[in-house]
Amino acid sequence: MSTIAQKRGFASTVWDYLTTVDHKKIAILYLIAGGFFFLLGGIEAMLIRIQLAVPNNDFVSAGFFNELLTMHGTTMIFLAAMPLLLGFMNAIMPLQIGARDVAFPFINALGFWLFFFGGLFLNLSWFLGGAPDAGWTSYASLSLASEGHGIDFYALGLQISGFGTLMGGINFLVTIINMRAPGMTYMRMPLFTWTTFVASALILFAFPPLTVSIFMLMFDRLFGANFFNVAAGGNTIIWEHFFWIFGHPEVYILILPAFGIFSEIFSTFSRKRLFGYSSMVFATVLIGFLGFMVWAHHMFTVGLGPVANAIFAVATMAIAVPTGIKIFNWLLTMWGGSIQFTVPMIYAVAFIPSFVAGGVTGIMQGAAPADYQYHDTYFIVAHFHYVIVGGVVLALLAGTHFYWPKMFGTMLSEKIGKFTFFFFFVGFHLTFFIQHFLGLMGMPRRVWTFLPGQGLDTGNLVSSIGAAFMFVGIVSLLVNIVITSVKNEKVGNDPWGDGRTLEWAIASPPPFYNFKQLPLVRGLDPYWLEKMEGKQTLTPAEPIGDIHMPNGSFVPFVISLGLFIAAFGAMYQIDDKAWAIPVLIGGLVITFGAMAYRSIKDDHxxxxxxEDLIDENDDKGVKA
Amino acid sequence: MKDRLTKWRLLSVFAVLTLVLSGCGEPFLSALTPAGEVAQIQYDLMILSTVIMIAVIIAVTVIFVIAITRFRRKKGEENKIPKQVEGSHLLEIIWTVIPIILLLILAVPTVTATFHLADVKEMDKKPNKDGVRDALVVNVRASLYWWEFEYPDYKVITSQDLVVPTDQKVYFNLIASDVKHSFWIPAAGGKLDTNTDNVNKFWLTFDSQKSEEAGNLFYGKCAELCGPSHALMDFKVETKSQDDFKQWLNAMQTAKEVTPTDTAAAEGQKIFEQSCLSCHAVSPQDARPEQARLAPNLATFGERARIAGVLEHNEEELKNWIRDPEKYKPGNKMTNTYKQLNEQELDQLAAYLMSLKVEDK
Amino acid sequence: MEAEEKYTPQTWPESPERATLEGKNKFLGFWLFLGGETVLFASLFATYIALKDKVPSPEHALAKDLYELPLVFVMTMLLLTSSLTSVYAMYHMKNFNFKKMQLWLLITVILGLGFLGCEIYEFNHYYHEYNHTFTSSAFSSAFYTLVGFHGAHVIFGLSWLVLVMVRNAKRGLNLYTAPKFYLASLYWHFIDVVWVFIFTVVYLMGMVG
Known part of the structure; x- marks a missing residue:
């Protein structure tokens, strides 16, 4: 990518990315922005672990610590894990179903820019009077009591980026339903596409409750409403319900695509089709469905009463069944295969024990009375890091190595990759395993410091050492990316040699129109089927013809920028700043004006x- | 790969060893050393679920280890194409049904315990003619960053140190006065949130023998993020035998205002009345409504286990605390609500506060 | 199929809004969007039900003091009629009768404006007569947020209808413009359906206490 950029000049490349509606370039934007926020969240985590390495530490102040823990959680969930997954979905899913583009290229770009400006807005809080400090859950009584503008940054930033995610979700759903290549039936879709589909459906139904609750928080804080003000008849538990009605499906929005990535990797590097494909699909859908039925298990100690607690306890345990199905199917995919331990496969193999550990503690928490002990302690911290780091982050790292050649046309170093894996994996277990016990031994979560003499010293020190290991791992990944990009050794269509799905049949990186001729899909793992018949290319479903492509547009950027500007106005109007209301209105005018412009102008x-396609026969890919 | 795995195993052994060395935590704090019926039920449930889960883990591990060792691609197999297996209905059924059975085994005691632990019918039984119920009820009120414990049937109030009898059920009414907190005594049982909206109710017991092992003093924590000093919102639970507890209640009910004997403390009382009394009460029979009780009741201050919940209980730390509360509990509501005191005044005030006791010891 | 191709009533396809891939995508995407909107309104309804009549002091007006059925009935009739007129508009769109479609859309917009006028009057009335303001209680916050969100949807829907009518006044009907009309009218239906629920849950249930 770097050589092309130099050839075309830096400014024109930037402009190209600012206006792009190509799903592959949007994927790269997601990867860069998500990666940046991932590093930020990681630095916040390191500061947290330094503070907690020894008792009575005062490396950071109490108030700053609460900002760190809030921003660490919010950043990692909303601005790192989800966008990075959206990046892979963008890069790979359209290729997997044999589509030339997504259903709504314009909205795809809009989704990215909304996410980006929302994340930027949220992080500007560091420089504008302090970050949010009520935890990523921002429970209402505390988030109303919190002084300064921190929580306002949280509410407005997440609102903006949430709209972007919602649009991304709708776009993927329509793409998968309407844009599959001939012969690509639902039950021939690769598992990553399936998980993208279910995760997108979860986004569609889980984000509106978050939108509503954030609106209420915003109205309470900025416009004098009383939703959560108990003195005026309000109720703070409403926030908790809405937050978790969103929050629990959110966990599956993250983990399902991770499952998808691992499914692809297991089957590719075992050289075997996915064991029990249809029950994997069934399990995915079932997990997505059950994900909406269990939110109150985050609220066992709120005092909802034994009936609600018992129902949600049993429902929670039920989710373990489809998840177990998946684990066993992955194991049986490897069974009888020919396993090649490439870096992505090492991550996938390491994922199984890590995720099982996170899963079983999840079931333990499903036992409501026992959860009265676990809740809001380091046991919970350990559990969700086992699930999210051991599941989602390992999938992101595996996916980075696995799909890097497809996205950039060059392979990440396997040697450095193994180094990264080693440090990250060891560090991960060192950091979080012991936290289970810290929680059981009486350490609440979200504590700025702890006193000596409570038996918590050793565990915390071990945990902090582990965090340093993870940090080294991530730094080595960055080094790997730099070295790889500088070397830029080009690879062919199927660099891993065992690619099974459509994306591996076309050039790396693919030309901007993806498929010159739409492929005819004749079964699960279509590229593998063709290879087994001795062919190197896909069977085309159509003769070469004109391809219709969308124009790039700067409007998505402008729409998002308008909301970004308006958010400042909305926030500072409570300080009676004279400029605030004009800024609010100005920002909204920019946004709605840009929308109207988009609507009025014809764009075919x-x-x-x-003829151009035939000419390009020999050097396809270079132009992209 | 293989040597990596061994290394990882070594490290995990190391981690487990560290754990063994540090034990199961301290008996006054750890949920792993249950000191009452509630904690015991929860602990048993933990053990049951852990055992079931270990069975699952073993099954996964066995298949996992065999799969990744037996089916690695060896030299000379570069072109081997394994059989493309579609799946197996039998296996799918097996690993659907067995987990369901395991979960049912776990679900039954879970549901039973959920209802058992939420049974607070005793609290609503009619009081006798003196207004005293058979059940011992404590009203807990959480505020930034301190705890108030009211014994409504006996009309006495204390703060920071909860006093409870052993071997009997203690019922709690929980509420928060500013933001949400959560009431947790790990060794005695799981937590319950103190909401701003409504009163939550539950019960705990404290086993006499286990209490003795823990030195008759358990640690209590706030478990819900409530602000900068959330980490420091500790309280203590002092356990007494049922007879001693009755005596203590009696002493609380009959306690007269302390009249200092030495001059320093007498001077301190004057300072207290000027600077502190508007928020802090010194009588356990504080009849004002809870909105007026802005700060911890100090009637038993001389008998407390800690100062401000976290500092050693001695005059030096007390003076440090009064000098600059912000340093020890950032964001507390006491800072800057009283005039600056000089060293002599601090000495006098500390002498007075330390003399505040209800039991003659 | 070229999007801007000229059509006659004879060649005009059966479902012009779904005749192109773009149209099909928009059609499906918009239905999904409405699914999300449904969850959004469901959340607002849940909040309203939870906070109904939750006020800080007994002087504050409650639901049964506020609502006046005659006005709300008129509003409901206006909106339901506008739903019917937008059906007529789509009927003419399918028959390739651009002029009549525009006419019925115009009637829809006028009815919608009438509804909006009533709503502004209603809010104003509560504000001045009962001191029932956005900030006066949890109940009022929930009421204005739910009904106000719907009102904002009405405003957006009206602007959208006007925008497509004006922008396509010269272009007429083709496979590029047909989905635009269709979606705007679909959105309008959705707004009407939400109002039916508001009428029932907020006003009717509010009257009975």
Whole structure:
């Protein structure tokens, strides 16, 4: 990518990315922005672990610590894990179903820019009077009591980026339903596509409750409403319900695509089709469905009463069944295969014990009375890091190595990759395993410091040492990316040699129109089927013809920028700043003006002509 | 890969060893050393679920280890194409049904315990003619960053140190006065949130023998993020035998205002009345409504286990605390609500506060 | 199929809003969006039900003191009629009768404006007569947020209808513009359906206590 950039000049590349509607470039934008926020969240985590390495530490102040823990959680969930997964979905899913683009390229770009400006807004809080400090859950009584603008940054930033995610979700759903290549039936879709589909459906139904609750928080804080003000008849538990009605499916929004990535990797590097494909699909859908039925298990100690607690306890345990199905199917995929331990496969193999550990503690928490002990302690911290780091982050790292050649046309170093894995994996277990016991031994979560003489010293020190290991691992990944990009050794269509799905049949990186001829899909793992018949290319489903492509547009950027500006106005109007209301209105005018402009102007896209496609036969990919 | 795995195993052994060395935590704090019926039920449930889960883990581990060792691609197998297996209905059924059975085994005691632990019918029984119920009820009120314990049937109030009898059920009414907190005594049982909206109710017991092992003093914690000093919102639970507890209640009910004997403390009382009394009460029979009780009741201050919940109980730390509360509990509501005191005044005030006791010891 | 191709009533397809891939995508995407909107309103309804009549002091007006059925009945009729007129508009769109479609859309917009006028009057009335303001209680916050969100949807829906009518006044009907009309009208239906629920849950249930 770097050589092309130099050839075309830096400014024009930037402009290209600011206006792009190509799903592959949007994927790269997600990867860069998500990666950046991931590093930020990681630095916040390191500061947290330094503070907690020894008792009575005062490395950071109490108030700053609460900002750190809030921003660590919020950043990692909303601005790192989800966008990075959206990045892979963008890069790979359309290729896997044999589509030339997503259903709504414009909205795809809009989704990215909304996420980006929302995340930027949230992080500007560090420089503008302090970050949010009520935890990523921002429970209402504390988030109303919190002084300064921290929580306002949280509410407005998440609102903006949430709209972006919602649009991304709708876009993927329509893409998968309407844009599959001929022969690509639902039950032939690769598992990553399936998990993208279910995760997108979860986004569609889980984000509106968050939107509503954030609106209420915003109205309470900024416009004098009383939703959560108990003195005026309000109720703070409403926030908890809405937050978790969103929050629990959110966990599955993250983990399902991770499952998808691992499913692809297991089957590729075992050289075997996925064991029990249809029950894997069934399990995915079932997990997505059950994900909406269990939110109150985050609220066992709120005092909802034994009936609610018992129902949600049993429902929670039920989720273990489809998850177990998945684990066993992955194991049986490897069974009888020919396993090649590449870096992505090492991550996938390491994922199984890590995720099982996180899963079983999840079931333990499902036992409501026992959860009265676990709740809000380091046991919970250990559990969700086992699930999210051991599941989602390992999948992101595995996916980075696995799909890097497809996205950039060059392989990440396997040697450095193994180094990264080693440090990250060891550090991960060192950090979080012991936290289970810290929690059981009486350490609440979200504590700024702890007193000596409570038996918590050793465990915390071990945990902090582990965090340092993880940090080394991530730094080595960055080194790997730099070295790889500088070397830039080009690879062919199927660099791993065992690719099974459609994306591995086309150039790396693919040309901007993806498929010159839409492929005819004749079964699960279509590229593998063709290879087994001795062919190197896909069976086309159509003759070479003109291809219709959308025009790039700067409007998504402008729409998002308008909301970004308006958010400052909304926030500072309570300080009676004279400029605030004009800024609020100005920002909204920019946004709605840009939307109207988009709506009024005709934009029919353009065509790539048949003749050009035939000419490009030899050097496809370079132009992209 | 293989040597990596061994290394990892070594490290995990190391981690487990560290754990063994540090034991199961301290008996006054750890949920792993249950000191009452509630904690015991929860502990048993933990053990049951852990055992079931270990069975699952063993099954996964066995298949996992065999799969990744037996089916690695060896030299000379570069072109081997394994059989493309579609799946197996039998296996799918097995690993659907067995987990369901295991979960049912776990679900039954879970549901039973959920209802058992939420049974607070005793609290609503009619009081006798003196207004005293058979059940011992304590009203807990959480505020930034301190705890108030009211014994409504006996009309006495204390703060920071909860006093409870052993071997009998103690019922709690929980509420928060500013933001949400959560009431947790790990060794005695799981937590319950103190909401701002409504009163939550539950019960705990304290086993006499286990209490003795823990030195008759358990640690209590706030378990819900409530602000900068959330980590420091500790309280203590002092356990007494049922007879001693009755005596203590009696002493609380009959306690007269302390009249200092030495001059320093007498001077301190004057300072207290000027600077502190508007928020802090010194009588356990504080009849004002809870909105007026802005700060911890100090009637038993001389008998407390800690100062401000976290500092050693001695005059030096007390003076440090009064000098600059912000340093020890950032964000507390006491800072800057009283005039600056000089060293002599601090000495006098400390002498007075330390003399505040209800039991003659 | 070229999006801007000229059509006659004879060649005009059966479902013009779904005749192109873009149209099909928009059609499905918009239905999904409405699914999300449904959850959004469901959350607002849940909040309203939880906070109904939750006020700080007994002087504060409650639901049964506030609502006046005649006005709300008129509003409901206006909106339901506008739903019917937008059905007529789509009927003419499918028959490739651009002029009549525009006419019925115009009637829809006028009815919608009438509804909006009533709503502004209603809010104003509560504000001045009962001191029932956005900030006066949890109940009032929940009421204005739910009904106000719907009102904002009405405003957006009206602006959208006007925008597509104006922008396509010269262009007429083709496979590029047909989905635009269709979606705007679909959105309008959705707004009407939400109002039916508001009428029932807020006003009717509010009257009976």
């Amino acid at each position: 896209g353009f065509h790539i002509h048949k």
